[in-house]
Amino acid sequence: xxxxxxxxxxxxxxxxxxxxxxxxxxxxxxxxxxxxxxxxxxxxxxxxxxxxxxxxxxxxxxxxxxxxxxxxxxxxxxxxxxxxxxxxxxxxxxxxxxxxxxxxxxxxxxxxxxxxxxxxxxxxxxxxxxxxxxxxxxxxxxxxxxxxxxxxxx
Numbered sequence: 001x002x003x004x005x006x007x008x009x010x011x012x013x014x015x016x017x018x019x020x021x022x023x024x025x026x027x028x029x030x031x032x033x034x035x036x037x038x039x040x041x042x043x044x045x046x047x048x049x050x051x052x053x054x055x056x057x058x059x060x061x062x063x064x065x066x067x068x069x070x071x072x073x074x075x076x077x078x079x080x081x082x083x084x085x086x087x088x089x090x091x092x093x094x095x096x097x098x099x100x101x102x103x104x105x106x107x108x109x110x111x112x113x114x115x116x117x118x119x120x121x122x123x124x125x126x127x128x129x130x131x132x133x134x135x136x137x138x139x140x141x142x143x144x145x146x147x148x149x150x151x152x153x154x
Contacts, residue, residue, distance in 0.1 A: 001150070007083055008147040009136060016138025020082060023128050024073035027089050031070030055099070068092045076132070079141025083133050090129030097122025 010016065033041025042050060044066065051062035068088030075085030097119040104116040137143045 001154070005147060005150055008143045008150065010079075010082070010138055010141055010143055010147075011136065012144075013135075013138045016132060016135040017079075017140055019128055019132050019135070020076040020079065020086070020137060023086065023089060023125065023132065024076035026125065027069055027076075027093075028073035031066070031068075031073060034066045035070040064088070065092045065095070079137035079143050080146070082137035082141060082143050086129045086132035090126045090133065093122050093125040093129065097126070 029039050032038040034047040035044050037043030037046070041047065047066055048059065048062055051057040051065070052059050057065070068085075069092055072085040072089040072092075075081045076089075101117055101119040101122060104114055105118045106120050107114075107118040108120055109117050
């Protein structure tokens with residue numbers, strides 16, 4: 001029970017709200033590409049096929065990554081399961097940066113001269129996600145309500 005309370009615990013601070021909303025706004029379109037096919041994405045079945053056949057990612061990890069990118073931002077917006085949502089996003093973006101983008105160097109492809117995007121974006125996203133894991137949801141989060149219910153049971 002103590003671990004569960006620590007999972008939902010957060011301070012009544014605005015900075016984590018800004019971090020989680022910013023991360024959610026940037027990550028949600030990526031998840032929507034993978035699940036819904038929005039923004040030029042493949043949709044769920046196309047993404048699964050690409051991850052498993054082209055990238056040779058085991059299906060279970062492909063599903064976890066897709067769900068982290070799609071459901072994680074929703075959890076962040078609501079402030080519900082914030083640490084889990086942020087951890088899923090942070091882990092997924094770290095793997096993407098290492099597996100796909102390190103070959104393209106550090107910098108984003110602003111000039112269109114390199115083969116793909118570098119990993120600087122991934123560092124920022126991962127650091128932001130892991131800061132949320134440490135800080136918690138902050139003010140205006142459903143995690144606070146869950147914590148109050150857990151504390152009321154004791």
